[in-house]
Amino acid sequence: MQTLEAIDAWQALWASRDRLAEQSINGLFAADAGRFEHFSLTAAGILLDYSKQPIDRQTRERLLEVARARDVAGQRDAMLAGEPINESEGRAVLHTALRVPDGGTGWAAPAITREVATTRSRMAELAAAIRDGRRTGATGQPIEHVINIGIGGSDLGPRLVLEALAPLADGPTVHFVANVDGVEWQQAMGQCDPERTLVLVVSKSFGTVETMANAHEAMAWLRRSVPSDTVLERQVLAITANLDRVRELGLDPELALPMWDWVGGRYSLWSAVGFAIMLAIGPTAFDEVLAGAHAMDRHFAEAPLESNMPVLLGLVSIFNGTLLDRRSQAVVPYTERLGRLSAYLQQLVMESNGKSVDRAGHPVSIPTAGAIWGQTGTPGQHAFFQALHQGTDVVPVDFVGVARPVAGERGDPLALTANLFAQSQALMQGRGDADMPAARRCPGNRPSNTILLKALTPATLGALIALYEHRTFVEAAVWGINAFDQFGVELGKVLADELKPLIAGGQAAEGVDGSTAGLIARYRDWRG
Numbered sequence: 210m211q212t213l214e215a216i217d218a219w220q221a222l223w224a225s226r227d228r229l230a231e232q233s234i235n236g237l238f239a240a241d242a243g244r245f246e247h248f249s250l251t252a253a254g255i256l257l258d259y260s261k262q263p264i265d266r267q268t269r270e271r272l273l274e275v276a277r278a279r280d281v282a283g284q285r286d287a288m289l290a291g292e293p294i295n296e297s298e299g300r301a302v303l304h305t306a307l308r309v310p311d312g313g314t315g316w317a318a319p320a321i322t323r324e325v326a327t328t329r330s331r332m333a334e335l336a337a338a339i340r341d342g343r344r345t346g347a348t349g350q351p352i353e354h355v356i357n358i359g360i361g362g363s364d365l366g367p368r369l370v371l372e373a374l375a376p377l378a379d380g381p382t383v384h385f386v387a388n389v390d391g392v393e394w395q396q397a398m399g400q401c402d403p404e405r406t407l408v409l410v411v412s413k414s415f416g417t418v419e420t421m422a423n424a425h426e427a428m429a430w431l432r433r434s435v436p437s438d439t440v441l442e443r444q445v446l447a448i449t450a451n452l453d454r455v456r457e458l459g460l461d462p463e464l465a466l467p468m469w470d471w472v473g474g475r476y477s478l479w480s481a482v483g484f485a486i487m488l489a490i491g492p493t494a495f496d497e498v499l500a501g502a503h504a505m506d507r508h509f510a511e512a513p514l515e516s517n518m519p520v521l522l523g524l525v526s527i528f529n530g531t532l533l534d535r536r537s538q539a540v541v542p543y544t545e546r547l548g549r550l551s552a553y554l555q556q557l558v559m560e561s562n563g564k565s566v567d568r569a570g571h572p573v574s575i576p577t578a579g580a581i582w583g584q585t586g587t588p589g590q591h592a593f594f595q596a597l598h599q600g601t602d603v604v605p606v607d608f609v610g611v612a613r614p615v616a617g618e619r620g621d622p623l624a625l626t627a628n629l630f631a632q633s634q635a636l637m638q639g640r641g642d643a644d645m646p647a648a649r650r651c652p653g654n655r656p657s658n659t660i661l662l663k664a665l666t667p668a669t670l671g672a673l674i675a676l677y678e679h680r681t682f683v684e685a686a687v688w689g690i691n692a693f694d695q696f697g698v699e700l701g702k703v704l705a706d707e708l709k710p711l712i713a714g715g716q717a718a719e720g721v722d723g724s725t726a727g728l729i730a731r732y733r734d735w736r737g
């Protein structure tokens with residue numbers, strides 16, 4: 210496969226970076242009456258409009274040529290076929306196999322398909338029994354609360370989905386505990402009757418310090434509050450790929466729900482990691498989330514590159530981030546229901562693609578993932594949009610909107626949508642002539658995508674998340690990096706383990722740098 214730098218189309222794009230950065234988006238619309246049709250597409254209930262990017266047909270063709278030369282389609286097929294594309298860990302990457310409808314074949318080896326189906330039906334049976342009260346807590350009380358203890362990928366996906374689909378929730382109330390500072394735990398404990406609470410300990414590795422600490426707290430709370438010898442068996446459920454460690458925590462691995470090493474943590478909400486979702490909205494709605502993601506998978510697998518939404522979204526992101534050096538991207542959903550989207554995408558994009566060596570271990574020669582951040586509109590408009598309109602940095606924005614309001618929800622959908630469309634328009638058009646004071650002028654020509662969902666349903670939500678997963682993959686494929694390991698997060702964990710006794714102990718902290726020693730000393734002093 211050609212390196213990026215050796216590809217003619219990339220060289221041509223690189224050579225015209227300055228011109229592309231100045232390319233007038235308004236001018237592109239003036240030159241092409243059908244621009245919206247030519248630079249937008251629909252798949253799985255989602256419209257992507259990328260016409261407000263400074264990309265003309267020649268630039269798009271060059272970007273597609275880069276994707277072809279980097280064999281994005283071949284790399285995608287290798288992932289979908291279960292080849293060990295996570296080379297540094299020697300693992301396959303098969304989150305797509307988790308969302309194949311029951312009975313569907315051809316997306317993973319038969320053994321994997323069977324395991325997935327078996328686990329999904331175990332989850333559905335258990336969820337149904339808990340939801341309808343057949344499966345009670347240890348003292349015979351119905352389960353009314355679920356505490357999901359997990360962090361990172363074992364937390365963010367279920368949180369995002371449950372906030373988005375809260376109007377559909379008709380099962381136990383789900384509380385999330387991720388941090389180890391005790392705040393979320395205290396809040397959850399304060400709201401839950403221990404005899405009516407199921408604790409989910411969700412951890413792929415079952416070794417994450419925060420999750421294990423919170424699990425110990427929760428188990429101690431249940432033991433002291435529920436008068437039954439079977440409380441842990443009935444009211445604590447482990448969800449993990451590391452069944453051996455379940456026993457170490459004092460739980461029965463036979464009762465645990467499994468996941469597998471071919472599911473990355475940040476790609477795992479479709480597995481048993483999503484059990485809290487299933488408990489809250491029911492197995493049928495959970496299946497719809499999977500079906501929506503599968504619809505996007507099919508589109509990604511089958512659509513030609515030039516009309517393939519994740520491919521185009523990925524190429525637009527590379528165009529902005531790598532070619533034009535626009536190192537930060539904002540994502541702004543115009544519904545509070547998607548308020549967790551930017552937090553979710555931070556892990557998905559930055560943990561996957563925050564890499565500086567390629568798959569062969571050589572330093573990359575181009576910038577990879579920058580920062581992704583955001584907040585909902587319209588509140589974000591009253592916070593950081595000033596910088597988007599007039600700041601010195603050009604920040605590409607993904608606007609995410611929903612056409613049909615959720616039944617029964619109040620609010621002013623027209624005002625919301627008018628703001629959504631007006632913001633992308635304002636970023637593009639700008640404002641000001643020579644007579645206007647400089648402080649009032651907006652430069653305009655600032656790029657954005659608009660991603661419009663027909664409605665916020667389980668299916669479109671699944672498709673939206675899958676869209677961003679595949680966008681992330683496409684970028685990694687073009688850059689030649691491994692999107693599926695995360696060794697960078699390990700060093701801090703190791704050092705935290707080493708520092709803990711130094712911080713706790715009475716002796717001087719030796720063998721650490723001056724700053725850390727100073728901080729430890731001040732911390733001890735102030736802690737008293």
Ligand SMILES: O=P(O)(O)OC[C@H]1O[C@](O)(CO)[C@@H](O)[C@@H]1O
Pocket residue numbers: 360361362363411412413414415416417420474475560695698
């Ligand atoms: O599910 P686990 O193994 O507890 O890991 C939690 C999270 O920690 C990380 O390993 C690192 O932050 C993530 O990749 C993962 O989602």
